[in-house]
Amino acid sequence: MSFLRHISDKPWIPDHRPTVEIHSGMATRAATTKRGLVLFLSVVTVLFLLISIAYLENTSLPEWKPLREPQLLWYNTAILAFSSLTMQYARMLAQKDNAIRARQLLVISAILAVVFLYAQVFAWHELLQQRFFASTNPAYAFFYLMTGLHGIHILGGVSVLILALGKISNDNNLDAVADMTRLCAIYWHYLLLVWVVLFALLLVDNYMVNTFWYGMCRS
Amino acid sequence: MVSTNIDDSEVGSHGPQSFLTKYVWSQDHKVIAIQYMGTATAIGLVALVLSWFMRLQIGFPDTFDFIDSSSYYQYVTMHGMIMVIYLLTAFFLGGFGNYLIPLMIGARDMVFPYLNMLSYWFYLLSVIILASSFFVPGGATGAGWTLYPPQSILEGTPGSDWGIILMLVSLIVFIIAFTMGGLNYVITVLQARTEGMTMMRMPLTIWGIFVATIMGLLAFPALFVGGIMLMFDKVLGTSFFIPAIVSMGESLEYGGGSPLLFQHLFWFFGHPEVYIVALPGFGIVSDLISIHARKNIFGYRQMVWAIVVIGALSFIVWAHHMYVSGMNPYFGFFFAVTTLIIALPTAIKVYNWVLTLWRGNIHFTLPMLFAIAFIFTFVVGGLTGLFLGNVVVDVPLSDTYFVVAHFHMVMGVAPVLVVFGAIYHWYPKATGRMMNQAMGHIHFWVTFIGTYAIFFPMHFLGFIGMPRRYFSFEGLEFIPESAYTLNAAISIAAFIVGAAQMVFLFNLFWSIRHGKPANGNPWRATSLEWQTPQTPPVHGNWGASLPVVHRWAYDYSLPGVEADFVPQNVPITEGETNEQ
Amino acid sequence: MIIIAIIILLVIFSVVFSFMSPWGFVPIAADWSEIDMLLDATLVITGVVFAAVALFMAYALYKYRNRAGHRAEFEPENKRLELILTAATSIGIIAMLAPGLVVWNKYITVPDDAETIEVIGQQWSWAFRLPGEDGRLGAVTTQDIYETPFGLSAVDLAAYDDILIDDNEIHLLLGQPVKMVLRSIDVLHDFYVPQFRAKMDLVPGIVTYFWVTPTRTGTFEIICAELCGVGHSEMRGYVVVEEEGAYNEWLAEQETYAELAAKEHIDSVEYANNSE
Known part of the structure; x- marks a missing residue:
């Protein structure tokens, strides 16, 4: 626990070591942006965690009617997983200094992500056609909310990726390509993970969860 | 290796040139800080005027035709929301956070300057959306700053058409702005500290802002989720928070939602929010006291630990706002215990402030006066919190004026006193001139004594059982006639305190040109922001090379050193020991 | 200084x-x-x-x-x-x-001998319901509030002896513990009698409660202590705490669902007859 050790320092005692040894004050740009991304993803985690808890809490209400399983989402999940795979491949290529192939794979990942978004919208369209609106019951409300928020995050990721691709398209700075690809890969995998968790939540037969939460939250 | 800090060669030679890039589309943390402060002050003034309107109605009921029940609740709601979020949160983190973090840790700027600039513009957008809600049909929302559904989105509440929607949109935009800024503050503190600046050498101001920002990043998503879900309920007709109900004589289509869920989400954000406002205040006050008493802060480590512990604990106390909300009553035991535990680190902070004064060399400067007033006010507000946190004692007091008095003392007046103290303290750094002393003293005395006159007697109205958020108490027999007289007196005090703020604002502008010129370090302080080569600091802050830190920020009145302060960038002398 | x-x-x-x-x-x-x-x-x-x-x-x-020659001590x-x-x-x-x-x-923790009283809150008035002889409150559906009195179920037999008090005034028996069962049909409210010290929110969709033993006769004001819209401060009522005799007299005057339904039936028959 280095954090605990840090905060038990007695800073008033003069430290005669060279200052560079005490704290070098050097941080690479890559490390900084990575930390920024990780912190951002923590924030997003809280967001989806709270929605999940709210969802579970709602399933314990007596009026709750579970969602009818939308088959289409299995295909969408596969598309997103594939996008993550190509992203991972891009990352490996970038690390091996193959910037041109890495850029191509980044483009493919972005396209796959857009396809996923289109497929999600299509799933919405199907549901709406069958007259399952957000107002139909809370299960659908949560479905639209979760998929919508997740979709917005994918959209944001794709936008940033396109901007970044524009910036590095003529750049032969291999480090920059590698750094960017690494950040994108982290983000992509993370959103895949979020999606899998959300999808699983939507799929769970609520019975078990129900009884557990009912005991916890209701008097 | 690309360093996080701006390359040294950039500084000075081609910093921002035109007026537009220098002061408007600026990525300089200092300019962004001033932009944040200015915008927050402007919208804060609106909230101040709203509080006058409220006090007009409470103090002198049925005297003013333009205040009816609807507009009264709109004033209450907007006053609360603006003060808590758009003024205090923005001022402490967007304002002081932006200005002080890079200067105090020895960085040239925030690590993501572009994001930082975006953060301000999103904040400004959220303020504009909020302000526009006064002018839409139906007016601003009057649902109370807690926005509890179902009430907030139903007819029967003012502004339930457009007002509430704009409020939620504004909050969502604010949260996006805060997240962009917050990522910056945290990562800057973690990554951009200069050589020698360990975490435990940072001034407590930075610790307070740092932990508060982390809390904000983790707490605001709850409001974000709650806001979006409430908006869905309003706009799309979903039933996240709305069970089967009737309204105004007709059955509504809603069904299956839980109003308590919103309250949990709201307070999961709302309670940390209290400390998001308080912790930067704690940090700043620690530094003000230490500097102006010429003494190291007493128990620096305990102060840091207390900030961290308060930050962590504040996430598991939220339901103490909900003791009588109808949630599972057994939760009351848990939340009462956690709430009273959080009183411990808070008490330690108070003790350490007072013990810092003890054996100090106390200069009664304006920042010091505000810091002392803060301790006094905060002690009152903190102690009344023990009533409300102790679950069963809260029962008769909740939703009465006792609560209003408590939270205004602890998270209204106390943090605002810190804001003032901090402005008087850092003004010479930002402008190169001191603020006018005479005006400052008038401002201080009226504000300190005036706010006490407003809020101390208000507790007793709560003891009577006077409920808050009442447009009119007319006809209530349990309220003695004298309580109305007291309310009138409180209102008059409120008008006077409000007017005194105009003196402050005038001083703020007047002193830019006419203030006494200050040198770079008028308070003879140790922390890095006072050691910049230029005052006010230029873009890039540090001239050719970054400062190197050799010691903590509290080397005041060191034994064996003639000057009563040793700046952080002064090397350790051979054989120097401060062992106790 | x-x-x-x-x-x-x-x-x-x-x-x-x-x-x-x-x-x-x-x-x-x-x-x-x-x-x-x-x-x-x-x-x-x-x-x-x-x-x-x-x-x-x-x-x-x-x-x-601060004064001449004075210096602070260093004390980490x-x-x-x-x-x-x-x-x-x-x-x-x-x-x-x-x-x-x-x-x-x-x-x-509600004592076993507590009598139940249901409090119904709506914008911006109070109503009350006593369980009647069988000691059980009949089932209600909020949306049916405009169909049957209080939204009472017509098929639940426990409902018919429920005493319905569609008035802002409730009487309580001195010294008798009562469990106040709280229900709202629209927004949040809070049942608060300052002299009782106790309060609790009324939350639509769920039933909340608190209990109290009145110890002093008199008429006390009920106020709403949870913001419930523009009429919040006008949402008032009275609790009258009485000795047994006066209480029973009051109780006898109140109508049960059955009585009310019968009367409404007569009314509607009369109305039908008159309109012919």
């Missing part, structure tokens, strides 16, 4: 004000004197701490004010002192919290 005098004056003012002010609790009318006692104890403990901290601070400000921390202070604070907090939790346990 003025600040020292002001702090001392404010402390004196606060203490004197607490003792002398005419504004305090309204006389209690329920069996919750523990809450009053706890509150008084908390007031004393916090008052002492407040005065001690503020006066100590004033003393420190005086003693260590004092672990022993911090431990003592922490321990003392903990004891004070436990002293307030522990009895608080005991009383809270009592607050949420």
